[in-house]
Amino acid sequence: MTVPWREIADRVWIRRYESLDQTIGVIGGEAGLAVIDTRATHRLADELRNEVRALPGTLAAVVNTHGHWDHAFGNARFFDVPIWGHVRCAAMLRERGEAMRVECMERYPTNADDFRAVEITAPTDLFEDRATLELGDRRVELQFLGRGHTDNDIVVTVPGASVLFAGDLLENAPSPWFGDGYPQEWAITGQALLSLVDGVVVPGHGEPFGRDFAERQVADIGELARLGVEVAAGRLGADAAVRLSPFPADETLEAFERVRLEAVDGRAERD
Numbered sequence: 001m002t003v004p005w006r007e008i009a010d011r012v013w014i015r016r017y018e019s020l021d022q023t024i025g026v027i028g029g030e031a032g033l034a035v036i037d038t039r040a041t042h043r044l045a046d047e048l049r050n051e052v053r054a055l056p057g058t059l060a061a062v063v064n065t066h067g068h069w070d071h072a073f074g075n076a077r078f079f080d081v082p083i084w085g086h087v088r089c090a091a092m093l094r095e096r097g098e099a100m101r102v103e104c105m106e107r108y109p110t111n112a113d114d115f116r117a118v119e120i121t122a123p124t125d126l127f128e129d130r131a132t133l134e135l136g137d138r139r140v141e142l143q144f145l146g147r148g149h150t151d152n153d154i155v156v157t158v159p160g161a162s163v164l165f166a167g168d169l170l171e172n173a174p175s176p177w178f179g180d181g182y183p184q185e186w187a188i189t190g191q192a193l194l195s196l197v198d199g200v201v202v203p204g205h206g207e208p209f210g211r212d213f214a215e216r217q218v219a220d221i222g223e224l225a226r227l228g229v230e231v232a233a234g235r236l237g238a239d240a241a242v243r244l245s246p247f248p249a250d251e252t253l254e255a256f257e258r259v260r261l262e263a264v265d266g267r268a269e270r271d
């Protein structure tokens with residue numbers, strides 16, 4: 001079996017999948033392998049597990065970068081190792097997993113049976129701010145930097161390897177996905193993420209990139225949030241704001257709605 005793993009740093013591999021243009025990572029240490037994200041269905045998770053066997057070492061742990069279906073619906077197929085994730089990643093799967101399943105079955109009718117078969121499984125090893133995986137001779141750092149693409153995105157770094165796994169906080173695609181996002185906080189979380197970048201950034205979807213691309217996308221998210229605030233405050237029309245936005249119109253309008261909800265949340269918290 002030839003598996004197109006690419007070693008992007010010492011014992012840090014990525015695998016690009018055509019499906020959803022998804023990028024999966026594996027980090028290796030003397031005590032085994034940690035896999036980053038479990039894919040969208042049991043069939044795709046089994047394919048991943050089988051391919052991981054081509055890498056040196058046994059499977060030791062799995063990490064969910066966040067609770068979206070395409071990153072965590074494969075969890076049940078990794079039941080025999082700890083599954084790490086943010087506390088709200090577990091909450092998202094418990095509270096919204098079934099709704100995500102229904103959406104997937106509607107959006108991908110030819111794969112409806114695959115989604116129906118998913119045993120929605122929350123991560124088992126939870127943390128709020130940070131956690132460290134010990135893989136023998138090396139550590140893997142998991143950090144929550146603030147809300148962004150969801151309320152539970154974490155970043156994964158390996159000290160000394162100059163690689164940062166960003167989950168969907170950054171995407172090498174026309175646009176990140178804002179439907180569950182917190183654009184104003186995302187811009188701040190993005191700055192915290194940039195402070196950890198010292199080499200390659202691996203997004204949840206698409207080809208890895210360097211610091212320049214990451215800085216540009218974080219700046220674009222900041223500009224989008226700023227425009228959204230102007231629209232929410234009635235100081236700028238939505239049409240004009242869409243023309244000024246660094247992202248496509250549909251994504252921009254979705255983000256503006258999320259900015260509006262952020263403002264409502266903020267008021268609720270102050271009351």
Ligand SMILES: [Zn+2]
Pocket residue numbers: 066068149168177
């Ligand atoms: Zn996502």
